[in-house]
Amino acid sequence: MKYQSLWQLEDDDKENCLDKDIDVDVLIIGGGITGLSTLYFLKDSNLRVALVEASRCYHGVSLYTTGKITYLQELVYQKLVKKYGFDVAKKYLTSQLEAIDLLVKIINEEKIDCDLEKVNSYVVARNKKDLKKVEKEKETLEKMGVKVFKSKWAIGVMDTYVFQPIKYLKRIKEIGKKSGKEIYEMTRIKEMVKIEDGYICKTDKNTIKAKLVVVACHYPFFLKPYLMPVKVRCEKSYITASKSKNLGYSWISSDGNYSARYHHNYIINLGGSYNIANKLKEKKNFERVIEYTKNRGLIPSYVWKNDDMISVDGMPYIGKIEKNNDSLLMGTAYNTWGMTNGTLAGKLISDMILGKYNKYENLFDPLRVNIWQHSWALMINSLLNIKGFMESKIVGSHKCPHMGCSLVYNSVNNTWDCPCHASRFWKDGNLIKGPSKENMKFK
Ligand SMILES: Cc1cc2nc3c(=O)[nH]c(=O)nc-3n(C[C@H](O)[C@H](O)[C@H](O)COP(=O)(O)OP(=O)(O)OC[C@H]3O[C@@H](n4cnc5c(N)ncnc54)[C@H](O)[C@@H]3O)c2cc1C
Structure with a gap:
């Protein structure tokens, strides 16, 4: 059994570490799906764009995802209806459907070989009480015009996908690089200082002057502005991949703690998610997911752990971090749905940079988090x-x-x-x- 992600690929290119001071229009901090998507959508602009990555690209949270591309996300729609009303919840649905179309379009147009497979997605109730909520999700989605089918314990939708996320990101990185945009790996930003026309960002050895900074580093390394620790909670999850016949669908439990999808002749099981402050004995957490897998008659070949950030209202934070500051943008807190939302973040942030209208600017605005409402x-x-x-x-x-x-x-x-x-x-x-x-x- 290997203690690593099933998606891990050999890095066949040599890392290009920053070894000089540079002056750019846009600096993207982070080479996961958020940062690389932003780079991709800026590839045809005349802007000087640099992306810096503390480690190698796509070796952060994106390496450990389960790689489902779906708009059926546990019970998110009824929660959003309750919090913000039907229209806002429906707009979130539209954003996810458009993100799926966008991802598939990029994969097809760029001919990216990333094992994209159309599958049905299901949300499964774990008990009778949950079943009521699952049925309510069906009702909510149907009111929004989605065709939903039902079995005894689950609801399902069509036109969702799974893919190999790292094969996708590897190609997106190559396309970005080929377009002349700069990528520096093993380059960590340690400090950002606001200046009149942008930011001075410092690594251990060099300085980057940028008119605009995109924070695509998952959990920002600075406390102020935005005070991220009170705006998110972290969740940790444990995953296995085991040899199995491919049954061609994916599912998640209504509480999001368990899920499965197939990849070639593997089944990927998520077998336990906990708040990061709970269950501190990591060895036990790994044993639990291994036992969960074995109880399903499977032998784990790979096992790994991942963390993600959960926003206060179930909606990502994409956009300006500070009022009246157009030179600092962020994309994060995707509530474990970063394949769609990381792609959307890339599109929205690049539209904001290029001065293009994007109908999701208000929906995902990080500054919506109002102390009283939340x-x-x-x-x-x-x-x-x-x-x-x-x-x-x-x-x-x-x-x-x-x-x-x-x-x-x-x-x-x-x-x-x-x-x-x-x-x-x-x-x-x-x-x-x-x-x-x-x-x-x-x-
Ligand atoms: C268990 C689990 C399963 C999931 N499954 C799914 C799924 O099936 N479908 C789905 O849609 N989503 C899924 N997600 C969510 C998704 O994986 C994440 O939301 C997404 O990968 C986050 O991408 P990112 O680019 O924001 O972060 P990352 O991929 O972590 O990228 C951020 C990068 O920034 C770099 N960085 C950090 N600090 C600095 C710095 N100071 N200087 C330079 N670089 C820096 C990091 O090294 C990292 O590479 C899952 C999440 C979890 C936890």
Whole structure:
């Protein structure tokens, strides 16, 4: 059994690390689906665009996704109707349908070989109480004009897809590079300073002057502006891939904690999602997903872990981070639906940069998060941060440089994991992923 993502490909190109100071129109920070999609949609512009990636491109959260491209996303539509009303929920649906069309169009037009497969998607109820909610989701979707079919415990829709996300992103990176846009890997931004006409961004050795910065780094490495820790909660999930006959569909449980899809002769099972502040014994979490897989008569060949960010209202944060600041844009918090939303973010952000109208600008505006309207969610996020912090003090040891939580040792991956905001470090303290921007220090 390999403790790595099924999608892991050999890097056959040499990384191009930034070794000089540069001056660009647009700096994109992060080479996952958000950053690479933004680069892609800017490829034909005359702007000087550079993308910097702290590690290798697509080695962040995007490497560990399950790679479903679907608009059937647990029970999101009834939740959005409750929060914002029918029209806003329907607009979210339209955005997801358009994102799917956009992804498929890019794959076809660019002839990207990424194992794209059309499948039906299902949401499955885990018990009778959940079944009522699943039926309500069917009703909601039908009112929005979607054809939904039902079996005893599940509802399903057509025209959704699965793909090999890294084959897709690898090609998107190549296309971006070929168009003359710059990509620098192993280049981490550690500091951003606002200047009159943009930002000065600093790496360990160099400086990038940019008129506009796109924060596509999943969990931003800065606290202000936006105060991300209160605007999101982090969720961790455990996944296996096992040899299996391909039955050609995908499903997710109504609570989002379990799911499956097929890829060639593998089944990919998501077998447990938890708030990051819970279940701190990582070895147990891995054992649980392995047991879950074996109980289904399968033998895991691959097993891995992933973290994602959940917004306060079930809708992503894409757009301006600060009022009256057009030179800082962000795309993140996709609520575990980053294949559609990361692509949408690339399109929306590039439209904003190019001054083009995009009908989703208001829907995803990160500044919509109003303290009064979302006070409960913001308070829960703050409490979860405190819980993670307190529990980490009992279980963990060395301090995370980000906000001082104690790091918990993950003996499966030999990493130090932050139970508050999902930073990870290698055994020797070297940073794997942020929001921390520094290596950890041993006491
Ligand atoms: C278990 C699980 C299953 C999922 N399954 C699905 C699915 O089936 N379908 C779906 O649509 N979505 C799914 N998602 C969600 C999706 O994978 C993510 O939302 C998406 O990959 C996030 O992409 P990103 O580009 O924002 O982040 P990332 O892929 O993490 O990219 C951000 C990049 O920024 C870099 N970076 C960070 N800080 C810096 C810095 N300071 N300087 C330079 N670079 C930096 C990182 O190294 C990283 O490569 C899933 C998520 C999880 C957790």
